[in-house]
Amino acid sequence: MNAESRARLNQTPEWTALAAHREQLGEVQLRELFAADPARGTSYTLQVGDLHIDYSKHLVTDETLRLLRELAAATDVFGLRDAMFRGEKINTTEDRAVLHTALRAPSDTVVRVDGENVVPEVHTVLDKMSAFSEKIRSGEWTGHTGKRIKNVVNVGIGGSDLGPAMAYEALRSFTDRGLTVRFVSNVDGADLHEAVRDLDAAETLFIIASKTFTTIETITNATSAREWLLGELKASPDAVAKHFVALSTNAEKVADFGIDTNNMFEFWDWVGGRYSFDSAIGLSLMIAIGPDRFREMLDGFHLVDKHFRAAPPESNVPLLLGLLGVWYGNFHDAQSHAVLPYSHYLSKFTAYLQQLDMESNGKYVGRDGEEVDWQTGPVVWGTPGTNGQHAYYQLIHQGTKLIPADFIGFAQPVAELAPGLAAQHDLLMANFFAQTQALAFGKTPDEVRAEGVAEELVPHKTFKGNHPTTTILAKELTPSVLGQLIALYEHKVFVQGAVWNIDSFDQWGVELGKVLAKRVEPALTEGAEVPDLDGSTTALVAKYRDLRGR
Numbered sequence: 001m002n003a004e005s006r007a008r009l010n011q012t013p014e015w016t017a018l019a020a021h022r023e024q025l026g027e028v029q030l031r032e033l034f035a036a037d038p039a040r041g042t043s044y045t046l047q048v049g050d051l052h053i054d055y056s057k058h059l060v061t062d063e064t065l066r067l068l069r070e071l072a073a074a075t076d077v078f079g080l081r082d083a084m085f086r087g088e089k090i091n092t093t094e095d096r097a098v099l100h101t102a103l104r105a106p107s108d109t110v111v112r113v114d115g116e117n118v119v120p121e122v123h124t125v126l127d128k129m130s131a132f133s134e135k136i137r138s139g140e141w142t143g144h145t146g147k148r149i150k151n152v153v154n155v156g157i158g159g160s161d162l163g164p165a166m167a168y169e170a171l172r173s174f175t176d177r178g179l180t181v182r183f184v185s186n187v188d189g190a191d192l193h194e195a196v197r198d199l200d201a202a203e204t205l206f207i208i209a210s211k212t213f214t215t216i217e218t219i220t221n222a223t224s225a226r227e228w229l230l231g232e233l234k235a236s237p238d239a240v241a242k243h244f245v246a247l248s249t250n251a252e253k254v255a256d257f258g259i260d261t262n263n264m265f266e267f268w269d270w271v272g273g274r275y276s277f278d279s280a281i282g283l284s285l286m287i288a289i290g291p292d293r294f295r296e297m298l299d300g301f302h303l304v305d306k307h308f309r310a311a312p313p314e315s316n317v318p319l320l321l322g323l324l325g326v327w328y329g330n331f332h333d334a335q336s337h338a339v340l341p342y343s344h345y346l347s348k349f350t351a352y353l354q355q356l357d358m359e360s361n362g363k364y365v366g367r368d369g370e371e372v373d374w375q376t377g378p379v380v381w382g383t384p385g386t387n388g389q390h391a392y393y394q395l396i397h398q399g400t401k402l403i404p405a406d407f408i409g410f411a412q413p414v415a416e417l418a419p420g421l422a423a424q425h426d427l428l429m430a431n432f433f434a435q436t437q438a439l440a441f442g443k444t445p446d447e448v449r450a451e452g453v454a455e456e457l458v459p460h461k462t463f464k465g466n467h468p469t470t471t472i473l474a475k476e477l478t479p480s481v482l483g484q485l486i487a488l489y490e491h492k493v494f495v496q497g498a499v500w501n502i503d504s505f506d507q508w509g510v511e512l513g514k515v516l517a518k519r520v521e522p523a524l525t526e527g528a529e530v531p532d533l534d535g536s537t538t539a540l541v542a543k544y545r546d547l548r549g550r
C-alpha cells in the first residue's frame, strides 16, 4: 500500500479498535495485571542478541498488544521495512534510499541503489578507515613537524557529532588512553577554544565531519581550527595535509576547503546524518577503540537489523517498542519519553537519541502531503538515572504527566574499575531495579498509614504508581552491545514513523532557522542597517548591537 492511497490512520478500524480498547481498559492498574498473571514478569520479556527486554511494567494486556500489532499490519510497517532494506527510495521528499543498514552488512550482501550494489564500496571505505586508524594508533602517521599524533579533534554537528561523541563516551574503557579525543560542534568559539587550548598543534589531527560540507557551524569551526593550527605551527598551508582529514559525501567542497581528497573518507546520500555514525563519520571512534572493536560494534548493529527483518511480530523487539510508544502517545496522551541509562558511560546516549527520534519523527505532515491529525514523535529526554533521581524523578513519580521511560542497565561494571569501585555497581543497580518497581507499583495510602505517617501527610507520601517502563538489561556495555542498542532505537523510530505515515528521513524543519540566521548575521557583524525583520527581532538585534558596543 503506498502512502498516498493509505486510509487516514485515525479512521482505520484498527485505530478505532485501539481507542475502544483503551476506553474499556480505563485506569487499569499494574498491581492488578501482575496479580492476575504472576508469570507476567517473565512472560512479558523478549531477548534480542545480548539485550533482555522486560515490558511487563506496561499498561497493556495481550489484547492491547494484539491490537497494536494489527495496527502495524494495517499500516504495512513490515512492507516499508522491506522496501528500506531493499534500497528503495522510501525517503520520498528527498528522493533517496535509506540504507544505514547497508553500512553494517557483511561484505557478501547485495543491496542495490539505482542498480548498483553499494556494499563493496562500504567495505572499501571501512578498510581505508581501518588502515588510517592503525597508522594513527601506531604512530606511523606523524604531523607536519614529524611528531606523533596524540590528539584527535572531531569537528562536526548533529549527526556528524552526536554519534561518535556518544559512542566515544560509551566505550571509553575500550579506548587507547594515550589518545586525547575531543568533539567540537558549537559555533560558539568557546567550544573550539576549550577543545584546543591545552593541545600541542604538532600532535593534533582534526577530523572535519560533514555530510554536506556546507554546514555553517562546521565550516566556520574547521576554518578557525586551520587558522589555529597554522598559527601555532607557524607553517604554510601545506601543513594542513598532515593534520586535517574529511568525512563527507561532497568531494568538491572538501577539495575547495583545502583538504586533499585522498584524505577524505566517503559516504553516500543514502545515509541520513543521524543514521551515519557507523559510516565514515565514526572515524574518530575507530581511531579511539581500534578497527576490530569498531567492527564488533557494526556486528552488533547487524544482529539487530537481522532480528528486525526476520523476527515475527510477536517477538520483534523494535516493533514492540515502537508500538508501545504509539500506545502512549496516541491513546494515553503522553507527550514525552524518558530514556534513563544506569551507566555513567551512557551520559550522552539520550542526547544522541534526541536527534535520532525528534529529527526523524518531529513532523506534522504525512507522506501523502496531508497534515496529520494524530500525535507524532514524542519529546525524548533524560540523563543517567541516579543523577535524575535526585533531580527530576519527583515529577515522574508524583507529577501530573504520564512519562513512559526506558531504563537501561548492565549486570557487570566495566572491567577496568578498581575492585572498590566495581563493588559500587550493586548499589547503582539496586537503584535501577527499585525505581521501576516504585514507578510501577507505587505506595498506597494504606501502606503509608501503616508506617505511622500522620494523616495530613498521607497524600503527600502516597505514590500512585502505574508509570510504565521498559527495562533493557545486558551483561555489559561492549561495542557490540552499543551497536545493538542503537540499532534497536533506530528501528523503533522507523516503526513509529511508518505507523504515523510520516517521512522519518527528511529534516526540512531545520532549514528556516538556517536561512534566517544568514539574513540576520550581517546586521550583527557589519553594523549594517537592520534588515526587514519582524518587530521583536528588530528590537532584539538593536539591543544586542547596543550591548556589543556597535
Ligand code: F6P
Binding pocket: 157, 158, 159, 160, 209, 210, 211, 212, 213, 214, 215, 218, 273, 274, 359, 507, 510
Ligand atoms: O541541520 C540538520 C542537519 O542536516 C542534520 O540532519 C545533520 O546531522 C547535521 O545538520 C549536520 O549536517 P552535515 O553532516 O551535513 O554537516
